[in-house]
Amino acid sequence: MRIIIHSKYAAQEKAILQLVTAFFDAGNLIVKGSRNTIKSNVLGEEKVNIKYFKKPGVFKSVIYSFFRSTKAKRSYDYANYLLEHNIPTPFPIAYVEERNQFGLLGDSYYVSEQIDYDFTIRELIHDPLFPERNVILEQFAEFTFRMHEAKVNFLDHSPGNTLIIKNGAGQYGFYLIDLNRMQFENLSIEARMDNFKKMWLSKSMVKVIAKKYAELSGQSEEKLHAVLLEKTLDFKRKITKKKWLKRKLKR
Missing domain, CATH: 3.30.200.20 (Phosphorylase Kinase; domain 1)
Structure with missing residues (x-):
């Protein structure tokens, strides 16, 4: 050993x-x-x-x-x-x-x-009425922005891989887990938006995250919204198609 x-x-x-x-x-x-x-x-x-x-x-x-x-x-x-x-x-x-x-x-x-966390992004995806949902998404966008600024491309940036702790009203802490797939590099704005694609965001979630990320990065909100929405929808279509093909092959 x-x-x-x-x-x-x-x-x-x-x-x-x-x-x-x-x-x-x-x-x-x-x-x-x-x-x-x-x-x-x-x-x-x-x-x-x-x-x-x-x-x-x-x-x-x-x-x-x-x-x-x-x-x-x-x-x-x-x-x-x-x-x-x-x-x-x-x-x-x-x-x-x-x-x-x-x-x-x-x-x-x-x-x-061990982190005793309260929830993950997955709960927000499944519950549009989750308490302080938009506040959490804005702070998650800020957390991811800081990660990108540190040249971290987290290849498994998905709903279950960020643990969230409620620290008080309107205050949340985020912790990355399942870390073994990362790259350390300068990320273009398109690559940054691409890094959100596995989060399985709804259109309303895309809007909140794009707006906050635009504030932090100085980029156009319209541009980020368009890129993030495209990346998200493309990823969902790809996964849906894979699942459909698997069901077909099992018949």
């Missing part, structure tokens, strides 16, 4: 390794996927999340072992980058990689702070 621990948690290496070793026998299940599983547990007096990345196939194992950072390492490194640029995300505690005698990657784990 190879373990990399944030300096704040250096004294807890043994306890972190124990949590990872006992991953399948302890903790509370949060997400069970075909490739990844997330559990919550306790480190000292702190609630933490442990994300398990299943051993990749032979080809990907070679890629992740010698040519590309593992998902666990990327999650840890990207979280540190975000925090250094004042973009909130659950604090990165450690990542662990299992490798065989030839250096090939086996299972890996990412350990982070």
